[in-house]
Amino acid sequence: MSTDLLIIENMVKRYGGLLATDTLSLTVRQGELHAIIGPNGAGKTTLIKQLTGEIQSDAGSVTFAGRQIRRMSEPARSHLGLARSFQITSLFQNFSVLENITLAVQAHQGHSFRFWRPANKTPSLVEPALKTLRQMGLENKKDTIVSALSHGEQRQLELAVALATNPKMLLLDEPMAGMSVEDSANLVTILKSLKEQYSILLIEHDMDAVFSLADRITVLVYGKAIATGTPEEIRQNPEVRQAYLGEDA
Numbered sequence: 649m650s651t652d653l654l655i656i657e658n659m660v661k662r663y664g665g666l667l668a669t670d671t672l673s674l675t676v677r678q679g680e681l682h683a684i685i686g687p688n689g690a691g692k693t694t695l696i697k698q699l700t701g702e703i704q705s706d707a708g709s710v711t712f713a714g715r716q717i718r719r720m721s722e723p724a725r726s727h728l729g730l731a732r733s734f735q736i737t738s739l740f741q742n743f744s745v746l747e748n749i750t751l752a753v754q755a756h757q758g759h760s761f762r763f764w765r766p767a768n769k770t771p772s773l774v775e776p777a778l779k780t781l782r783q784m785g786l787e788n789k790k791d792t793i794v795s796a797l798s799h800g801e802q803r804q805l806e807l808a809v810a811l812a813t814n815p816k817m818l819l820l821d822e823p824m825a826g827m828s829v830e831d832s833a834n835l836v837t838i839l840k841s842l843k844e845q846y847s848i849l850l851i852e853h854d855m856d857a858v859f860s861l862a863d864r865i866t867v868l869v870y871g872k873a874i875a876t877g878t879p880e881e882i883r884q885n886p887e888v889r890q891a892y893l894g895e896d897a
């Protein structure tokens with residue numbers, strides 16, 4: 649039986665007179681990749697920000713790993729295992745790949761920065777960092793300075809930074825944005841390998857990626873979920889075809 653790791657109930661966010669999130673309810677199951685699609689301005693990024701705690705919801709309930717998190721701070725949510733990646737450029741450009749990850753692990757573990765011992769020489773930080781780099785196929789780049797990485801590799805590293813904190817759930821906001829076809833295909837392969845080990849909420853405009861990766865898809869229009877279902881159910885849904893996907897979907 650599948651368990652719901654994230655349960656969103658009747659969540660609301662208003663910007664003045666605009667309802668950006670309109671009594672939205674959805675669940676993400678343990679080990680599921682749940683994609684959110686919808687036209688520009690549908691409220692997808694607003695939803696992610698409400699989940700991370702970057703913005704406060706006006707109403708509703710958000711339960712994550714059995715805890716009510718709607719009023720929790722961003723760091724508290726991150727410690728519970730909610731990790732956001734993408735659309736935030738969080739890398740230290742002049743530091744190496746390994747240093748970037750060990751610093752993320754250190755910050756997550758809540759250590760003060762120990763300047764007398766560099767993070768990339770501390771075994772308890774290096775071990776999880778190397779494991780994550782292996783998972784992402786970036787191990788051979790561990791000593792490369794971030795600014796020397798390709799755009800696609802930097803996006804992969806952003807994902808590695810999120811994974812290194814050992815999250816329960818990843819919130820991915822348009823990971824394929826600005827990527828070449830080759831880098832996108834590579835990222836799809838990586839995300840497939842991460843599925844099940846992590847629960848993933850994915851926002852993405854690349855429909856090929858969404859339909860090949862998602863276990864379930866929710867379609868957002870004007871802040872409202874108009875449909876949730878398997879990729880096949882979403883493809884067949886007449887309301888979705890009309891509102892978003894177009895007749896050739």
Ligand SMILES: Nc1ncnc2c1ncn2[C@@H]1O[C@H](COP(=O)(O)OP(=O)(O)OP(=O)(O)O)[C@@H](O)[C@H]1O
Nearest residue numbers: 663664666668686687688689690691692693694695
């Ligand atoms: N800080 C803000 N103040 C006022 N309105 C906002 C604010 N942030 C977002 N909005 C509005 O809320 C609605 C939802 O925006 P949001 O960015 O969440 O949509 P989105 O689905 O992520 O769009 P896109 O696909 O273009 O990234 C839009 O109408 C947007 O103009």
